[in-house]
Amino acid sequence: MKKQIAVLRGDGIGKEVTDAAIAVLETIGRRFDHEFEWKHGLIGGGAIDETGQPLPDETIQLCEQSDAILLGAVGGPKWDQNPSHLRPEKGLLQIRKHFELSVNLRPVKAYQSLLAVSPLKEDVAKDVDMVIVRELTGGLYFGEPSHHDDEIAVDTLQYSREEIERVVVHAFELAKQRRGKLNSVDKANVLESSKLWRKVVEDVAKRYPEVEYEHTIVDAAAMKLITYPSTFDVIVTENMFGDILSDEASVITGSLGMLPSASLRVDGFGLYEPVHGSAPDIAGQNIANPVGAILSAAMMLRSSFGLLEEANAIEAAVQKILEAGYCTSEFKNIGREVLSTTEMTKKIVNEL
Amino acid sequence: MKKQIAVLRGDGIGKEVTDAAIAVLETIGRRFDHEFEWKHGLIGGGAIDETGQPLPDETIQLCEQSDAILLGAVGGPKWDQNPSHLRPEKGLLQIRKHFELSVNLRPVKAYQSLLAVSPLKEDVAKDVDMVIVRELTGGLYFGEPSHHDDEIAVDTLQYSREEIERVVVHAFELAKQRRGKLNSVDKANVLESSKLWRKVVEDVAKRYPEVEYEHTIVDAAAMKLITYPSTFDVIVTENMFGDILSDEASVITGSLGMLPSASLRVDGFGLYEPVHGSAPDIAGQNIANPVGAILSAAMMLRSSFGLLEEANAIEAAVQKILEAGYCTSEFKNIGREVLSTTEMTKKIVNEL
Ligand SMILES: CC(C)[C@H](C(=O)O)[C@@H](O)C(=O)O
Ligand SMILES: CC(C)[C@H](C(=O)O)[C@@H](O)C(=O)O
Numbered sequence: 001m002k003k004q005i006a007v008l009r010g011d012g013i014g015k016e017v018t019d020a021a022i023a024v025l026e027t028i029g030r031r032f033d034h035e036f037e038w039k040h041g042l043i044g045g046g047a048i049d050e051t052g053q054p055l056p057d058e059t060i061q062l063c064e065q066s067d068a069i070l071l072g073a074v075g076g077p078k079w080d081q082n083p084s085h086l087r088p089e090k091g092l093l094q095i096r097k098h099f100e101l102s103v104n105l106r107p108v109k110a111y112q113s114l115l116a117v118s119p120l121k122e123d124v125a126k127d128v129d130m131v132i133v134r135e136l137t138g139g140l141y142f143g144e145p146s147h148h149d150d151e152i153a154v155d156t157l158q159y160s161r162e163e164i165e166r167v168v169v170h171a172f173e174l175a176k177q178r179r180g181k182l183n184s185v186d187k188a189n190v191l192e193s194s195k196l197w198r199k200v201v202e203d204v205a206k207r208y209p210e211v212e213y214e215h216t217i218v219d220a221a222a223m224k225l226i227t228y229p230s231t232f233d234v235i236v237t238e239n240m241f242g243d244i245l246s247d248e249a250s251v252i253t254g255s256l257g258m259l260p261s262a263s264l265r266v267d268g269f270g271l272y273e274p275v276h277g278s279a280p281d282i283a284g285q286n287i288a289n290p291v292g293a294i295l296s297a298a299m300m301l302r303s304s305f306g307l308l309e310e311a312n313a314i315e316a317a318v319q320k321i322l323e324a325g326y327c328t329s330e331f332k333n334i335g336r337e338v339l340s341t342t343e344m345t346k347k348i349v350n351e352l
Numbered sequence: 353m354k355k356q357i358a359v360l361r362g363d364g365i366g367k368e369v370t371d372a373a374i375a376v377l378e379t380i381g382r383r384f385d386h387e388f389e390w391k392h393g394l395i396g397g398g399a400i401d402e403t404g405q406p407l408p409d410e411t412i413q414l415c416e417q418s419d420a421i422l423l424g425a426v427g428g429p430k431w432d433q434n435p436s437h438l439r440p441e442k443g444l445l446q447i448r449k450h451f452e453l454s455v456n457l458r459p460v461k462a463y464q465s466l467l468a469v470s471p472l473k474e475d476v477a478k479d480v481d482m483v484i485v486r487e488l489t490g491g492l493y494f495g496e497p498s499h500h501d502d503e504i505a506v507d508t509l510q511y512s513r514e515e516i517e518r519v520v521v522h523a524f525e526l527a528k529q530r531r532g533k534l535n536s537v538d539k540a541n542v543l544e545s546s547k548l549w550r551k552v553v554e555d556v557a558k559r560y561p562e563v564e565y566e567h568t569i570v571d572a573a574a575m576k577l578i579t580y581p582s583t584f585d586v587i588v589t590e591n592m593f594g595d596i597l598s599d600e601a602s603v604i605t606g607s608l609g610m611l612p613s614a615s616l617r618v619d620g621f622g623l624y625e626p627v628h629g630s631a632p633d634i635a636g637q638n639i640a641n642p643v644g645a646i647l648s649a650a651m652m653l654r655s656s657f658g659l660l661e662e663a664n665a666i667e668a669a670v671q672k673i674l675e676a677g678y679c680t681s682e683f684k685n686i687g688r689e690v691l692s693t694t695e696m697t698k699k700i701v702n703e704l
Contacts, residue, residue, distance in 0.1 A: 089541045119476045119579050140492075140509060146544045150513065153548035157492060157507040187592075189441045192498050196505035219599035226578065226603050227471050240539075244596055247571035251579050 002035040003305060006066035008043040008059065011088060012278030013288035014072020020290030020345040021070060021297040027349045028301070028310050039066060043095065044074025044088035044278075054091030060098060068304040069095070070297065071273035076280040088278075096136050101263035101271055102163065103170045104134040105299070106246045110253040111322055116334045118254030120226070125253050127230035131178070132249055133171040134242025136263055138163040139193070141239050159193050159238065164200040166266055171236035172208040181233035182213040185221045185241055197238060218245070225249050250275050257289030257330055258318075260296035262303050270304045272296040282329075286340045289328040291318055294348060317351035354387040355657060358418035360395040360411065363440060364630030365640035366424020372642030372697040373422060373649040379701045380653070380662050391418060395447065396426025396440035396630075406443030412450060420656040421447070421623040422649065425630035440630075448488050453615035453623055454515065455522045456486040457651070458598045462605040463674055468686045470606030472578070477605050479582035483530070484601055485523040486594025488615055490515040491545070493591050511545050511590065516552040518618055523588035524560040533585035534565040537573045537593055549590060570597070577601050602627050609641030609682055610670075612648035614655050622656045624648040634681075638692045641680040643670055646700060669703035 005025075009018040022038060029036050041059035048054050054074075063069050074088035084090060095101070110118070110128040118125040143156030168184070175182040184201045186194035198215055205213050216224065218241045224231070225245060229252050237245060250256050259275035274292025282288055295318060302311035321344070327336045328344055339347065357377075361370040374390060381388050393411035400406050406426075415421050426440035436442060447453070462470070462480040470477045495508030520536070527534040536553045538546035550567055557565050568576065570593045576583070577597060581604050589597060602608050611627040626644025634640055647670060654663035673696070679688045680696055691699065 084541070084547070087541060093542070119473060120471050121473055124471045141542050143506075148544040148548040150548075150551070152512050153510065153545040154495075155509040155543050155545050157509065159505050161503050187595075189436070189439060190445070190493050191507050192500040193505040193507050195436070196500040196502075199502070219595050222574075222596045222600040223603045223608075226600065241596075243539075243571050244574045244593075248574040248578065248600060251575045256575075 001305065001307070002037070003067045004037045004039060004065065006063040006069045007038050007040045008069060008071045009040070010043050010072040010074040010278060011045040011076050012073060012280045012283035014044075014074065014278050016283070016286065016288050016341050017274060017290045017293035018070060018072040020341060021293040023345050023349055024294050024314060024352070025297050027352045028314065031352060032307070032310050034307070034310075043071065043091045045076050045079045047091060048079060048082070048086055048088065054086065054088055055094040063095070063099065068269065068300050069271040070300065071271055072293065073274065073276065073278035075278045093141065095271065096263060097142065099269065099271070100137060100265050102135060102137045102266070103167050103264040104136040104242065105262045105264065106132040106134065106250070106259065106275060108132065108249045108253060108259060111255050111258065113322055113325070113336075114255050114327065114331060114334075115253070117331055118252065120229070120252050124227075125229065128253050130229070130232040130249065131174060131234050132242060132246040133167060133174065133234060133236040134246055135163065135167040135238045137239075139239035157191070157193050159196060161196065161200055164197050165204060168201055168204045168236055170264070171234050172204055172211050175211045175213075175234040176208060179233040180211050182211050183216050183221070183232055183235045184213060185216050185218050185235060185237035185245065187218050187241075188215065189217060193238070221245060222248060225252065257328065258291045258295065260292055260299050262296070262299045264303060268304050270300065272300040286342055287329040288341050289330060290341050290345050291328075294318060294345070313352060317348050320351055321347045353657065353659070354389070355419045356389045356391060356417065358415040358421045359390050359392045360421060360423045361392070362395050362424040362426040362630060363397040363428050364425060364632045364635040366396075366426065366630050368635075368638065368640050368693050369626060369642045369645035370422060370424040372693060373645040375697050375701055376646045376666060376704070377649050379704045380666065383665075383704060384659070384662050386659070386662075395423065395443045397428050397431045399443060400431060400434070400438055400440065406438065406440055407446040415447070415451065420621065420652050422652065423623055423625035424645065425626065425628065427630045428632040445493065447623065448615060449494065451621065451623070452489060452617045454487060454489045454618070455519050455616040456488040456594065457526075457614045457616065458484040458486065458602070458611065458627060460484065460601045460605060460611060463607050463610065465674055465677070465688075466607050466679065466683060466686075467605070469683055470604065472581070472604050476579075477581065480605050482581070482584040482601065483526060483586050484594060484598040485519060485526065485586060485588040486598055487515065487519040487590045488594075489591075491591035509543070509545050511548060513548065513552055516549050517556060520553055520556045520588055522616075523586055524556055524563050527563045527565075527586040528560060531585040532563050534563050535568050535573070535584055535587045536565060537568050537570050537587055537589035537597065539570050540567065541569060545590070573597060574600060577604065609680065610643045610647065612644055612651050614648070614651040616655060620656055622652065624652040638694055639681040640693050641682060642693050642697050643680075646670060646697070665704060669700050672703055673699045
């Protein structure tokens with residue numbers, strides 16, 4: 001198989017961890033006889049500095065010509081005071097919207113060997129294995145009117161049936177392949193948009209009798225993610241609830257640096273990035289955890305290219321290295337061997 | 353002092369725990385020579401059954417004639433399928449709006465003796481002592497337009513400077529009396545309403561040079577509440593973020609049943625209720641934890657009546673009984689003596 005991949009390393013540790021993911025994909029290419037062609041583009045703060053735009057046109061073109069997008073992370077204090085159209089995050093919002101990346105997948109899985117660093121008690125966190133499916137291109141972050149002056153501000157939460165349906169269908173499909181349990185999170189006791197959301201879920205559910213589904217109110221979900229996290233299999237929710245809940249979920253197992261994500265278009269085209277941010281404080285020190293980026297690459301192989309065996313190989317290699325007692329700097333003081341970014345990457349590459 | 357208090361016991365365990373709060377207030381009245389007059393009214397599911405409305409006019413009148421409102425909890429499976437204007441929660445939304453209860457205070461404090469039931473590691477949860485200040489009558493839950501049909505749904509997040517300012521000022525005042533730290537939570541990297549929110553916080557902050565304040569993005573706040581909960585002192589945020597984050601925060605110490613809340617108008621009039629819900633599954637069994645309601649009564653004495661000594665007396669009594677090893681049924685299996693609702697209430701009353 002021959003694939004062209006747009007590489008948007010972004011800012012801070014985004015660069016280092018993306019390089020790690022590329023190294024792993026190169027290894028996969030050699031072992032399974034695939035050819036990956038890398039096309040580098042700018043996004044985020046670096047793009048603002050060089051082109052005056054968080055998502056330059058050349059980057060959009062490059063992504064349009066590619067089969068998938070691999071992204072590092074964007075942002076940093078340098079751009080924090082910029083007006084909003086010149087902020088690194090704007091590049092993320094624009095790329096999601098431009099490519100209609102409406103389905104955001106965030107798996108959260110506990111690594112037994114790392115539970116010591118979870119803020120949760122080990123027996124609460126130990127069996128966590130869920131995927132949060134977040135609607136990514138609708139709702140409050142994109143609705144109009146949206147403006148403010150010195151006295152009044154308005155944002156608009158809008159959803160069409162179609163926007164809701166495509167992400168809900170994806171979530172049911174996923175639940176069917178997993179443990180067959182779906183939690184749809186809304187605020188249907190107050191919000192009109194949640195009422196439509198709930199109706200659509202009910203309608204789609206009829207087509208998936210094998211999936212057991214449940215509606216959970218967002219505030220109750222925020223509690224249950226902490227008190228009973230292992231009871232969740234697939235969670236589906238709208239953009240902003242998903243933003244908050246997926247970040248909440250990302251810290252419960254203590255392995256934030258390990259978590260990948262995918263943002264998909266309905267046809268399977270997608271953008272893959274680790275959940276962690278650009279971490280400017282540790283950038284350039286070769287100590288960042290590359291596992292989130294590497295597992296994002298595995299998601300790319302599976303979701304955009306249909307290369308299941310290759311994806312499984314990466315995940316198995318990561319698992320093995322972690323079980324063998326290796327980790328990166330954020331896990332120091334738990335009696336495990338701490339590796340640099342490049343050392344960790346090499347271990348995983350060798351395991352492959 | 354003579355005060356008239358509107359008592360809205362509501363549904364489920366709301367009834368039992370409100371009775372407990374009344375018993376404690378009666379004791380305070382005798383000891384400190386105050387007279388409390390109780391006026392009972394309907395709200396929630398019970399009100400729907402008897403009058404066809406979740407917040408009947410008689411209840412509004414009764415509250416208007418009172419000096420404060422003591423509320424239990426509303427809701428239950430019986431009314432879950434009702435149309436939204438006939439749902440118990442609607443009564444809550446209406447009473448907040450009618451009385452302009454714009455400032456919701458939710459203190460979360462760890463009880464050393466109960467950390468064993470926290471889902472968090474004891475050393476993560478042990479020093480938690482924060483107050484979440486939630487804006488309660490604006491934003492997405494009240495903005496217009498708000499409607500849905502079968503194809504499209506809209507909700508509106510609107511805030512005026514004035515609505516933001518009154519809750520932010522309250523939060524700064526509170527931070528000044530506490531440890532002098534304030535976290536304002538928003539999504540200013542995306543939402544226009546958050547940009548105005550942030551401006552107002554900056555403006556108000558100038559009047560409180562003694563308070564150290566910080567802006568935190570809501571998704572980061574959702575993480576930090578779990579990873580570093582004890583770093584928070586006062587958190588202030590808009591209605592929906594506050595809904596989610598305060599419920600998230602309410603479970604981190606394991607003492608949900610202990611948590612009180614106050615919903616205040618700017619002149620000090622207020623509604624006081626425990627954070628927990630109506631818990632229909634354990635209603636009527638005399639096993640609910642009355643402490644959340646009892647501590648809500650203490651907040652009433654302090655915030656609406658200025659009775660600081662009396663409020664402190666209740667809090668000290670509760671603390672003492674918990675330290676003495678007593679608890680209610682949700683804490684069984686941690687080797688403490690489990691009391692019924694009425695036994696726990698009697699212990700606290702005797703301690704007073
Ligand atoms: C940076 C920001 C716009 C973005 C979002 O809120 O969607 C981020 O928080 C995320 O979750 O990917
Ligand atoms: C019942 C519901 C309307 C209410 C809210 O969302 O405000 C509740 O969740 C709360 O937090 O008091």
